Amino acid sequence: MSRALALAHRLSGVALALFLPAHFWVLARALQRDAFFAWTEQPAVKLAEWGLVTLLALHLAGGLRVLALEFLPWRDWAKALAALAAGFAIFAGLAFALAL
């Protein structure tokens, strides 16, 4: 479980790092014109947005898990942190999907 989560943490990080320049570029321009915002109403874009929110939640949860493992004194429930992190990411993804 920890191994799968650590891998998801790494892959989501790479995906986010690649996405961020695009996100910044769009933001710098889109908010000047409502035309751009119409473009963002497309289902493909909505799906991508959802994907990115979930990736961010996953990466955040995985990161918090690493910080907990490294800075808090070791406890037996440390092993369960991976499941907790995955749960949080799923929750955030659902929350965003329902909000759309």
Add this chain to the structure above:
Amino acid sequence: MSAVLKVRVWRGGADGAFREYEVPRRESQTVLDVVTHIQRTLDPTLAYRYACRVGMCGSCAMTVNGAPRWTCRTHVDKVAGDGRLTVGPLRNLPVIRDLVADMREFFDKWAHAKGRFEGARTRADDVERVSPQSAARRRADAAIECIGCGVCYAACDVVAANPDYLGPAALNRAWTLVNDARDTGNDERLRAVAGDGASLACHTHMSCTERCPKALSPTAGIAGLKRAVARAALRGKL
């Protein structure tokens, strides 16, 4: 339950191949039993290691169906549900031949991590009093039972990806010594386990903790080392 096992065994060096053997299935059979049967009755040229065959020495560690295990403690029923088995040498170590891995780098890294006790007292001095209840001793005791079998090293993804990484066993041993009140070499030791090749490279996949046959948790020890290194760095001791 099939009467016969189809067993693929790694033969040769790094550029070898799997060869298949048919082994009669028996009740309560272990993977070590299977390998021994092959060597004694089917192919005497097969090279493999074992010693105690009762789960104490760690010599029989091999890769069974992709995972590192003690073959003497792995029942065939548990891993060969469909009557098939694949046995290879431990991952992340050079292959000498067949199922025998070269353990030298494993122990070299143990030395690099300063996994050796350094005391200040001599036989002329009184014995140092260490309470088994003290927090530090409890932490050391939780990790002390390592017998250097190499299973954690074989399971570790970072060892596979990073040739400089000292690995879970070496770092686990360093951790026991960092917590040993009698040891005087900890400044050196923390220096040895800081950095990209050492504790900082662990990504908490926890494969080591998952696979350790003695239920140790190198992940816990490595996390402790990271904290100790951070504290030492802040105090300017590194």
Add this chain to the structure above:
Amino acid sequence: MLGVCVLVHLATIIYAVQGGLTGAEILARTRGNVAWAAFYTVFVVAVAVHAPIGLRSVLAEWLGWRGRSRDFLLIAFAVVLAGMGLEAVRGVFA
């Protein structure tokens, strides 16, 4: 630090989307807002530092790329990210 930023950002985005805000509406709220501008500036800088550090491990372990050329690329990436991010902040909050 970054964790706090991300949580705030996520909460804000979910709130905005849930409210069904249009681009114009969002802009109306963000333009000239110094507090939020400051927050996002800090966020951008933190991300520009954090992302290359993470990529460093990935490049070393999965592509076997180690050494100075890799570190140069990562520093360049950090600068680009920070630049683009601050442009975005300017676009939204100026």
